[in-house]
Amino acid sequence: MSEDRMSHDSLRDRSLHDLFRMEAEAQRQVLTEGLLALERNPTAAATLEECMRAAHSLKGAARIVGLGAAVAVAHSMEDCLVEAQHDRLHLHRAIIDVLLRGVDLLGRIADTPAEAAATWANEEIEPVLTFRAALDAALAAPAPAADALEPAGDAAPAEAGEETEERVLRIAARNLHRMLGLASEALVESRWLDPYIRSLARVKELQRRSALALDQLAERNAGLAADAPSAELLARAQADLAEGQRLLGERVAALDAFDRRLAGVAHGLYDEALASHMRPFADGTRGFKRMVRDLARELGKEARLEIVGNRTPVDRDVLSRLEAPLGHLLRNAVDHGIEAPAQRLARGKPAEGEIRLEARHVSGRLEIRIGDDGQGIDAERIRRAVIARGLADADTAARFDHDELLEFLFLPGFTLRETVTDISGRGVGLDAVQNMAKQLHGNVRVFSQPDQGTRFQLQLPLTTSVLRALSVDIGGEAYAFPLARIVATALVSREQVRSLEGRQYFELGGREIGLVAAQQVLEGGDAAAAGAQLPVVVIGGAHGEHLYGLAVDRFGSVIELIVQPLDPRLGKVKDIAAGAILDDGTPVLIVDIDDLLRSIERLVAAGHLAQVRHQDSAGAAERKRVLVVDDSLTVRELQRKLIEAGGYAVEVAVDGMDGWNALRLGRFDLVVTDIDMPRMDGIELVELIKKDPRLRELPVMIVSYKDREEDRRRGLDAGADFYLSKAGFDEDALMQAVVDLVGGPLE
Structure with a gap:
């Protein structure tokens, strides 16, 4: 069991009542988990010892603070546990019920504000007398012939096979x-x-x-x-x-x-x-076993909760949002899923139902499963409810398959209950679960089999602080698209793009995807002219609906970003969720996919969506494209200006590696490269080009200060088509070599 360890200065500033409240919070958790374990195995020595120590500690702490009521309750609980330790008392369910009520009463006392704590100074106060009377009655009552639950060995509250949790330090989230x-x-x-x-x-x-x-x-x-x-x-x-x-x-x-x-x-x-x-998943599930046990008793059922993956790391922000949705799903499992004991026995099941809550990491995501072995969900009841609420007519509803019917459960206000109870019937729970998943850029699905049970599966990001994203260039600026919201990426040729009623489409995986210029949507200006190959990021809604392909300038790489919230004084920035810093220090904006989809829909509805223009769309022939690779800014820009002045389209790369990435993502008619460069030199680049089946016919010119015959031979042997020395650099010689290799700019 973990306990908070505060610094000396922090503790010194707290009142005795505050310290008691902190200790009571930890010890109540020990008692709750221990008593639930003792309900299944009343003779577990280690658990009895742990619970007895917790009650004893609370009694001593309450005496120091002067809370006589807490002293009396803890003392009665301690006596009861000591009797059980000496085999003079069998802790049957009735006794466990009262002891858990004692834990609740201790929490009520501890949570009382310090200025009102004096009301609990008297050991004979009415709530204490009520507790003692209930405990005496439970102790006097004969133990049941046999508990419904069989002993499960000397089980400890901790998950089997896991080590005792480390001590943790309490620290503010902002820090x-x-x-x-x-x-x-x-x-x-x-x-x-x-x-x-x-x-x-x-x-x-x-x-x-x-x-x-x-x-x-x-x-x-x-x-x-x-x-x-x-x-x-x-x-x-x-x-x-x-x-x-x-x-x-x-x-x-x-x-x-x-x-x-x-x-x-x-x-x-x-x-x-x-x-x-990150925090262990167990930190967000502390009260669930007690909740399931108490709710089942209230409904006349028997149910136990098994939690798997207690030590699975979960982001603090994600964990804080999980408590309410998981609590609702667990209450649903008890109320809707688990049958009454007589029904279960008639169906050949154990009288006690099992609910399983599991957390694990799957493919870089957090996956949480909540399943029960109950009666499952009646799909025909959903079909009748859909028709009764006017959500579909009878003919349409008859065509819905099992999975489609289950999706109706997530609609706001949808419920299968005919009457509203304190537990369910309002139709707001599953809707809230789905909204939470959407807010975290995750999803929730439901699976059910008649008489075998129901399982809800949530897939969420491991953390909201670190984001895996694809970096792209749009209009000369860096943007990041969350990887979890990207449906696909593609290089779309202009031949694949078709127009229908003024809108552009391309086909991907048998689906028609609307083509949109990312620069127009994000910057609000006209779409920039695109080359022959369009780098496209396909995005859509959380369930794959409303697909659009955003044409960007260039793909970057898949990166992990530390999410940095934007200054709140900016308010909500259109289409942007947050910011981050790339490894080289470049700031990048993280795209808000849902907001971006809304912006696209608004442009479509208003008829303002511009078409992605190709460079030859106005009737002009496409300019031949040259890639200049040189680590010298001066040389690189000189060559770019000269070749562009000759009528060619030019892109630049700062070294061989950058040049190779550009070649893999774009189409070029000529490469002009230096030799001496960091990360990958020109000779390596030439060799890679000539080994690639797609690029081996691409002409390559080396322009280098190395003018010895052996240097020239080395470059030509690697596969270069022309070797020009910078030492005798001449503008006319460079341009003549370009023309000789690829022809004139508009041929």
């Missing part, structure tokens, strides 16, 4: 959010050294080349009658350069090792901060 945000920033900052180290490595390479040049110069001078001072200067330069290389090499190696350690620490901090934002 956890702040810590997680700082950990995310630390992860971003830890990557700052990487480009600096690459720059130093480049300097080291330049030094190596300089040393090689000096060596060649020394060899040439060796055969000449050079004067002694010149030879001495050359030798000194060689020695200084060698020493500089050595020192730089040592510093680069040390800095690289520091960078790796810093990245490891940052990742560790991030992982621990994320873990601290």
Whole structure:
């Protein structure tokens, strides 16, 4: 059993009554779980000892605070448990009932405000006398011949096979959010050294080349009658350069090792901060076993709750929203699902019904199942209720299959009860469960078999603080689409796009998907012209309805983002849910899928949805596309401007890896690449292109400072179609090579 451990300063500022209330909260949980276990196995020694200690502790704490009523109740409970420990008392159900009422009375006393606590100073107050009388009556009554429940061994309240829960520290949620945000920033900052180290490595390479040049110069001078001072200067330069290389090499190696350690620490901090934002599933299910037991008794039924996955980590924010929906589903299981004992026995079932609540991680999601072994849901009753409420006519309702009928249970106000009770009949519970799932970008489904039971399955995100998303570029800005809400991604050719009554469509998986320009929806401007291949993100409602394909500029990668709420002073930002920071420090906006769908529907309804324009849609021939790959900003921009001025469309990439990603997602007629680049050099890029069946016919030009014959041969052997030296760079030579390789810009 976990207990809160507060810092000394925090405890010092609390009153004795506050401290008693905190202790009573923890000890009441021990008593509740222990008494429920003793109801099934009254002789479990470990559980008896734990309950007795809890009652004893509460008695001592209440005496210090001066709550005589609590002292009397705890003392009576302790005496009862001690008698059971010495085998002088059998804890049958009637006694357990009264002891649980005692736990409730202790909670009532503890939760009384400090200024009104004096009312509980008297041990002979009426609620205490009532409790004692009930306990005496239960103790005096003869024990039943045999409890309906068989002993289950010396069971502990904890889940079987799980270790005792660790102590936990109470901390404000806002502090956890702040810590997680700082950990995310630390992860971003830890990557700052990487480009600096690459720059130093480049300097080291330049030094190596300089040393090689000096060596060649020394060899040439060796055969000449050079004067002694010149030879001495050359030798000194060689020695200084060698020493500089050595020192730089040592510093680069040390800095690289520091960078790796810093990245490891940052990742560790991030992982621990994320873990601290999670709580065990058991923290959100504390009162459920008692609730199921009491409700079943009230309805004249027998039911027990089994909880599986108590230690499954769940985000604190998700867990706080689960209590009410899970409570409703459990009450439904007892009220609607579990039959009366006589009915169960007649059907060959045990008199006691079983309800199972299970939490686990499945494919990066939190899956919660609530199932019972009761009578199941009568689909024909749903069909009759649908017709009676005018939700469908008889002919239509007759065509609904079993699963479609079960979906009606989630409609607001829909119920199979003819009368309203304190427990059910208002038709608001399942609707609230579904709304909670939608708010968390999850879903809920129901499965039922006649006479075998019903199971509800919720799939929710593991955390609301960390989001798995697909990054995309739209209008030159970074956006993130939550992965859980993406139906599909596709590269759609212009031949696949069709128009009908002014709206564009394409086919995907046998379905017609409306095509929308993401830039128009998000920025409110005209849709940008698109290339031959449209990167499209397909989104839809929570159940796959209202599908639209958003044409974006470029796909990024699948990433994990620390969700950063927007400043509340901004209010609700249209189509945006929150913000985040990418690994390289770039801010990114997280798209609100539901809001975005509403914006699209408004544009469609108003007839303002613009078509995605292709570059040749106005009658102009499509320009040939050239990809320029160079890590030098100056060289990259110079080549881009020159080639664009020649009438070609140009995209740029900052290194070989960036260039390879661009080639996989887009279509190009020519690649112009440097050789010396970080992450992936030009030779590796050329080799990848020529090995790819889709790209092997793509012309590649190398433009490099390396002008030796062996460098030229190495590039051509890798598969390059042309090799141009930057040392003798000429604008006309570059453009002539482009024309020779791919023809004129509009041919």
